[in-house]
Amino acid sequence: MTPRPATLLDVARAAGVSKSTASDALQGSGRVADGTRDRVREAAARLGYRPNSAARRLRRASTGAVGLHLPRTATRLDYYMKLAFGAAARAQEAGYDVVLLAPGTTDRIASRVDGLLVIDPELDDPAVPALLAAGVPVVTGERYLGPASAPTGAVVIDNAASLTALLDHVRERGARHPALLAPADTSAWAAALRATAADWSRAHATPVAVRTVSFAATPDEAERATLALLLEAPSVDAVVCAPDGAAPGVVRAASALGRSVGDDLLVAACVDGPTARATTPALTAVDLHPDAYGHACADLLCAVLTGHTPADTVRTHAWTLEVRASTHGRG
Incomplete structure (x- = not known):
């Protein structure tokens, strides 16, 4: 007999928390201690829990996806691939798919995704101003130096x-x-x-x-x-x-x-x-720990989308x- 899929309640019980706390921990919302959040995510990974994306989209009237824009000069596959995988892993925890945006796909982008990740925005990238003005929350990996609309949040490295x-x-x-x-x-x-x-x-x-x-x-x-x-x-x-x-x-x-x-x-x-x-x-x-960097960018976007993290939030990412x-x- 095929075992039944793990539920959010299973995750909550395994982590020793309430169902609402487990939900907040996985979505990056609410006031959840870091240790509790890590314990919930570990339990979810161990049980193979996958959020019911369809039900969540109906409740939020959302697309269930976030867009990822990489610089046009992103020719170093190792760094940006690791970053993309890190972002996708965190988004999946919150029930979002990650859509890699190809050049020329900025038209009507707000109707296709709930939010955007814009990594290493460059002044001479014509897509960036349109993405910042798309009408959805935008988190940038590094700040944008241009005069366009400011992003909702940013994750920066010193x-x-x-x-x-x-x-x-x-x-x-x-x-x-x-x-x-x-x-x-x-x-x-x-x-x-x-x-x-x-x-x-x-x-x-x-x-x-x-x-x-x-x-x-x-x-x-x-x-x-x-x-x-x-x-x-x-x-x-x-x-x-x-x-x-x-x-x-x-x-x-x-x-x-x-x-x-x-x-x-x-x-x-x-x-x-x-x-x-x-x-x-x-x-x-x-x-620069690109996988963790992508994870951090997606984590901030997820927190913004739930409404528990204010606009203009800037987080820092560690290097060694x-x-x-x-x-x-x-x-």
Whole structure:
């Protein structure tokens, strides 16, 4: 006999809470303690509970879906795929499907979804203003720098702190002439990196050579930029590469010029991932925990949709610095 599907009451009993508390915990609504919320979600996962999306949509007169918009330059599949999976997992807990929005799908978007997740919004992305004005709650992953309507909420990473940590780290490992490969400041992330490099330069009386590369720079582009940089300024002894997955190009450029990565040239990345870990030597990098980031963005949107989290809520997402052989230094 096929076992019956787990119900919300089953989850509540397994977690030792009331049915209404279990519902609030799974939807991200109400005043539920973090420990209780985690216990309810663990019980739901263990029992294989799936919310009755159809019934919930009827009660809310909703579409039962949220839209996910990624930047047009989202060519690094690992980072954004993990982020999307994290968002989908959290939305599913609350009974929502996640719809990945293709370019040109902003028309009538408000009639198709209950809310929107807009990740890494860029100033030159024409879809973003329309999404912000779609008439449904919008949560952005990172702030939007444009003049369009403000999002309902945002989940942000302290990118200034992460780059400061990288620059402090290479300085502690002996670097005195660092450089940064970063995109133009058309996104909050890139703008924060550039501003932080300038602030750090002033604070340490140590100029940071900044070179512009594209948001989705490839290793080949990073290699060309690094070759030009090191030929122009051979005293550079550390290169921090911002775009996800591009830092191996820095390593190739160093090798072509006879520089030893991890010794007379320290190399680090602003975004960790499989490429950074697999490069020889392995690259020091900032782990942005993209799956947890996507989960956090969807969690805020779910809380907004239930009406228990006010507009203009901004939450922060944690990062960690992963130190590896590429910044070993000379002692």
